[in-house]
Amino acid sequence: MPYLRDKNGRLGRFLKRYRQVILFNKNLLISGTGGFFASAYISQVHLEYYDDKLANSILALAIEYAVYIPLFALLFYIDNRSRYIDPVTCKRNSKALKEDVKRLFATFSVAEITFSITRFVSQYQLLLQADIQAYQASMLGSMIAWIVFFIVINLMARIVRLLR
Numbered sequence: 001m002p003y004l005r006d007k008n009g010r011l012g013r014f015l016k017r018y019r020q021v022i023l024f025n026k027n028l029l030i031s032g033t034g035g036f037f038a039s040a041y042i043s044q045v046h047l048e049y050y051d052d053k054l055a056n057s058i059l060a061l062a063i064e065y066a067v068y069i070p071l072f073a074l075l076f077y078i079d080n081r082s083r084y085i086d087p088v089t090c091k092r093n094s095k096a097l098k099e100d101v102k103r104l105f106a107t108f109s110v111a112e113i114t115f116s117i118t119r120f121v122s123q124y125q126l127l128l129q130a131d132i133q134a135y136q137a138s139m140l141g142s143m144i145a146w147i148v149f150f151i152v153i154n155l156m157a158r159i160v161r162l163l164r
Contacts, residue, residue: 020163021154027075028153035068036142040135043123047134053127057120060138064119076104103162111153119145 015022043060050056084097123141126132132140157163 021157023079024076024157024163025150025154027072027079028150030075031068031072032146034071035064035066036139036146038067039064039142040138043138044133044135053124056127056134057124057141060123060141061116061119064142100162103157103160106160107153107156107162110156111149114152115145115149118148 039060042063043056046056046059047053080100083100084093085091086093119141122144123137126137126140127134130137
């Protein structure tokens with residue numbers, strides 16, 4: 001497979017063209033996975049002590065965000081820090097940073113509202129109607145919400161031109 005080694009081949013051109021999108025989605029996957037497992041664990045532990053399915057769904061969502069958002073912010077900054085340094089003066093380009101923060105906020109606002117509603121409703125319904133463990137309901141609810149989230153966030157990132 002010589003085209004895999006060729007940076008100017010199809011794969012190389014594809015990776016160069018979609019580098020920002022790939023890194024963005026990689027960061028979403030890594031941070032989302034951390035939040036996914038943390039919320040499933042907490043959901044299961046909570047249901048062992050309290051039989052409140054509504055509180056369990058809210059807590060699982062809160063834990064997922066508490067892990068996911070800071071981790072994503074860190075990973076996004078690490079991957080994009082060169083965009084925030086002026087190549088001529090080697091100083092921080094605050095204007096570029098502020099613009100990206102605005103774009104990230106717009107992108108995540110719509111996607112996170114969609115995610116939260118989908119995640120909460122799906123987990124709550126699974127806890128009420130399915131004969132499954134709390135961690136299973138948390139994981140299934142999260143997977144359903146993540147599918148919807150990935151579609152919405154990539155559309156929003158394209159609309160606000162976050163990834164150039």
